[in-house]
Amino acid sequence: MQTHEKFASFREGARAAVPVCFGFFGITMALGIAAHTAGLSLGEGVLMSAIVFAAPAQFPALELIPLGGQAVQILVSTFVINLRFAIMSFTLAPHFGRVRMAALMPAAHLISVSTFAVSFLGFQKKSVQDKFLYFLGVAIPSYTCYVLGTAVGYLFGVRIPGGFEEGIQFVFPAYLSALLAAELKERQLILLVGVAFLTTPVVERLVPGWGLILNAVIVATGAIGVEIWWESKS
Amino acid sequence: MVGEQVVIILGMGLATYLIRIFPFLLVPRFHPRMIRWFQFLSYGIIASFVWYGLAKGAPAPVTLSFRSLALALTVLVAVRSRNAVMGMGAGIVAVLVLSRIGL
Numbered sequence: 001m002q003t004h005e006k007f008a009s010f011r012e013g014a015r016a017a018v019p020v021c022f023g024f025f026g027i028t029m030a031l032g033i034a035a036h037t038a039g040l041s042l043g044e045g046v047l048m049s050a051i052v053f054a055a056p057a058q059f060p061a062l063e064l065i066p067l068g069g070q071a072v073q074i075l076v077s078t079f080v081i082n083l084r085f086a087i088m089s090f091t092l093a094p095h096f097g098r099v100r101m102a103a104l105m106p107a108a109h110l111i112s113v114s115t116f117a118v119s120f121l122g123f124q125k126k127s128v129q130d131k132f133l134y135f136l137g138v139a140i141p142s143y144t145c146y147v148l149g150t151a152v153g154y155l156f157g158v159r160i161p162g163g164f165e166e167g168i169q170f171v172f173p174a175y176l177s178a179l180l181a182a183e184l185k186e187r188q189l190i191l192l193v194g195v196a197f198l199t200t201p202v203v204e205r206l207v208p209g210w211g212l213i214l215n216a217v218i219v220a221t222g223a224i225g226v227e228i229w230w231e232s233k234s
Numbered sequence: 235m236v237g238e239q240v241v242i243i244l245g246m247g248l249a250t251y252l253i254r255i256f257p258f259l260l261v262p263r264f265h266p267r268m269i270r271w272f273q274f275l276s277y278g279i280i281a282s283f284v285w286y287g288l289a290k291g292a293p294a295p296v297t298l299s300f301r302s303l304a305l306a307l308t309v310l311v312a313v314r315s316r317n318a319v320m321g322m323g324a325g326i327v328a329v330l331v332l333s334r335i336g337l
Contacts, residue, residue: 051247078246089257091272108255166333173287178321181312196281216278
């Protein structure tokens with residue numbers, strides 16, 4: 001593959017990252033404010049965003065840190081909350097088959113729900129020649145926005161003006177649903193997406209905090225079962 | 235001397251990184267059926283994530299209802315135009331307008 005073709009994959013990924021950056025800025029400015037309120041220094045707040053890169057684990061930690069003596073609870077909750085990343089890494093691994101471990105080791109740190117979802121949907125396009133570079137194109141700008149947003153929130157305590165919060169909160173679900181709607185053509189996958197969307201609140205109500213992964217595992221396993229049954233029948 | 239807060243942050247980072255890198259260290263060689271399952275799983279996670287984004291911070295059912303209307307418009311525009319950014323733009327404009335008029 002030519003160098004310019006590889007760079008095109010990175011650029012395409014970076015373009016897809018623009019809405020992620022908007023969404024991340026909204027979340028991480030709140031993280032910066034929470035870090036300031038929790039009594040962390042600017043360096044500590046930015047360090048947390050840079051090396052954890054997982055807002056759902058950072059917010060509870062920022063609640064617990066000021067209490068003191070909560071290290072074990074924070075670490076255990078971080079581990080449990082972030083277990084979902086293992087499934088995302090397992091899913092991405094086959095797409096990065098020929099990439100050397102030396103490149104994968106730093107890149108693995110950039111896996112989040114957002115970078116995973118946008119990259120995975122991008123991988124389905126024929127125009128993406130190099131999936132690893134596409135992933136980096138999505139992940140590096142997103143990660144940069146994440147860390148910068150934390151610093152901006154900490155330093156300036158910036159809040160999104162009233163009336164625009166709804167729009168910012170809606171960026172990411174709108175982007176993902178629009179990507180799904182524009183790109184999905186296979187009937188089974190359209191059906192699966194519809195079922196997974198509708199069953200999430202049910203599973204979330206039954207097992208609070210685990211709806212995202214558990215629902216996806218149940219729906220995916222059901223779908224593969226139906227596919228095997230259908231193939232054996234025909 | 236490194237403070238307790240920094241040690242906690244480093245521990246959080248290490249725990250999270252190990253979860254992220256572990257599957258790559260296994261050098262997985264999956265059966266095609268397993269890869270298909272992962273494909274289903276990925277779409278399932280993305281669909282669930284859309285629901286979470288829709289429900290997140292919705293203080294009342296009315297908020298969820300105008301977000302749902304905006305989501306429907308997002309999907310409709312994206313399907314018709316085959317352009318995700320256009321769909322997203324339509325949805326964001328819709329959610330801003332609907333939240334202003336309090337639908």
